Amino acid sequence: MTAAVALGCVTATPHTAYATSATKAVNATSTMGTANEPNPGAALSLGAAANFAVLAGTTVAGTGATVVTGEVGVSPGSTTAGFPPGIVAGAVYLDDPVAEQAQDDLGAAYASAAMRPGTASLRPQLGGTTVLPGVYNSISGAFQINGELTLDAQGNPNALFVFRTPSLITAPASTVRLANGAQACNVIWQVGGAATLGAGSRFAGSVLALTSITAASGATVHGRLLSRAGTVNLDGATVTRSACAGVPQRRTTTKLGAFCDPASPGNLALVATVTSSGPVPPVGPVEFFANGVRQDQFPSDSAGHAKLIISKITPRTHEFVAAFAGTNRLEPSTSPVLSVVVGPEGICPAPPAPPAAPAAAGDAGANAGASPSGKKRDRTVITYPPNDRPFTARKRDRNRHHHARPGNHRRPR
Structure with missing residues (x-):
């Protein structure tokens, strides 16, 4: 499910604590239940x-x-x-x-x-x-x-x-x-x-x-x-927040990716992917945050995907987070912060304009592949799915896999 959200936002992030070896103690067991129980191993209810x-x-x-x-x-x-x-x-x-x-x-x-x-x-x-x-x-x-x-x-x-x-x-x-x-x-x-x-x-x-x-x-x-x-x-x-899991299959992991989606030209698609360690489909509410501000909430589908479209992105570094709220069968989880740098030219180029009328003879070669401003148009399209390709923040990175032909082209910078 998707929704368009205008953005002109502020900041947010996540981070971690653990233990090892020599003190041997007596066993005690429990199952989290009743308060004021004198047995040291009895369940302790919060x-x-x-x-x-x-x-x-x-x-x-x-x-x-x-x-x-x-x-x-x-x-x-x-x-x-x-x-x-x-x-x-x-x-x-x-x-x-x-x-x-x-x-x-x-x-x-x-x-x-x-x-x-x-x-x-x-x-x-x-x-x-x-x-x-x-x-x-x-x-x-x-x-x-x-x-x-x-x-x-x-x-x-x-x-x-x-x-x-x-x-x-x-x-x-x-x-x-x-x-x-x-x-x-x-x-x-x-x-x-x-x-x-x-x-x-x-x-x-x-x-x-x-x-x-x-x-x-x-x-x-x-x-x-x-x-x-x-x-x-x-x-x-x-x-x-931790929850007692009867079986470890309740645990979930949430990851977040950003893509230029051809279904919404010029806008950024945030796609959250929720996975669980067990057989329960990771279907549940996913909240999206931009720079610490809650944007919207959508349920993930049976594959664990939830999607939010972000529009009107101001030039700056934006930080996005997705949080799976959890269900009565699955634990909650939060994605790491995804930082996206937006420059003056925006984040997702608009699609190329429709082809112009045929040019007069002699002009075709000079104008081929050029925009009205005389600059070569960037026709890169980044999709998600099926041809998913993660967002790359810098325009110069888009040409790094174009290898120069010997004698014909200079190495791209």
């Missing part, structure tokens, strides 16, 4: 808060190219900042009954995590270790991740990991890695104060913090950032 990728008590503030896939809520506060240029691929709830209920359920989940019997106490530095399912306290001070932390579910996709700490700090470029069936939806970080995720880190799990949460530039979160009473600050971070 209630209505599970629908949110980001939830704050006072405000959600984004800077730079922030991308959030999932719902965003604030209560009892009522403000967000930095969206756009930041992108929210989901609903936003500000101090309304939905956000209030999510905060109530977050409080219950926080209390449930706090009251469970502990499996063991760990050293504050989790980097360079492997942890098995269980409920863990820090021996002293805040949990930190410097390097890689591996969470090993030992083949049990319902394995529960709970980390309880007065504060949480992950170093730049650190990683929480999920191994042997571990799922981000079953990883809980209960933080008594603030949590800080370092720049370029790759993080997994749901952070349940009493005060503020900060995700620095380039941090990627697969899970949730949920603050009871503070602010959630996102500095060019990417947050994707």
Whole structure:
């Protein structure tokens, strides 16, 4: 499905956190279900808060190219900042009954995590270790991740990991890695104060913090950032809400391409392609964003394609994103940012004018292949599908495969 959208826009982008080896702990298993359960391995329900990728008590503030896939809520506060240029691929709830209920359920989940019997106490530095399912306290001070932390579910996709700490700090470029069936939806970080995720880190799990949460530039979160009473600050971070998958076939991937479509001369076609790892057809709503501003939403077809036509594109660098909202059978996913440079001549050349009346003898050779201005017309046509060929931003690139014939032509520049 397509729609034409006039564009004269502003900016947006995505980015990543993970873990490994030595701490052996006792097993504990779960299936995400009831709160206030004394069994350390029993399911821990987030209630209505599970629908949110980001939830704050006072405000959600984004800077730079922030991308959030999932719902965003604030209560009892009522403000967000930095969206756009930041992108929210989901609903936003500000101090309304939905956000209030999510905060109530977050409080219950926080209390449930706090009251469970502990499996063991760990050293504050989790980097360079492997942890098995269980409920863990820090021996002293805040949990930190410097390097890689591996969470090993030992083949049990319902394995529960709970980390309880007065504060949480992950170093730049650190990683929480999920191994042997571990799922981000079953990883809980209960933080008594603030949590800080370092720049370029790759993080997994749901952070349940009493005060503020900060995700620095380039941090990627697969899970949730949920603050009871503070602010959630996102500095060019990417947050994707995790969902427990009974089978891994629920996962999806979204990619975005830009093409000059002959069906709409002079306009740019954005084509999102959604794929899933299982047999479920990737049919569902796809939202398109340009420079942080939501443009429109269309359902993908049975092949996972959704298409948006962009018209009136101003000269500048534009950044496009497509987000698959997910269904009750498929997880959401967001494409990487696609940057398209538009120069003064526009992005997609209009088709050639119809042939003129036959020229007088002697003029035909001089005028062949020339436009009224005397310049040779560029007849390049880029299509999608069936002869799909991705958009190339620079006009000079269009001739790079035309090889000069010896003695007849100069090498193209």
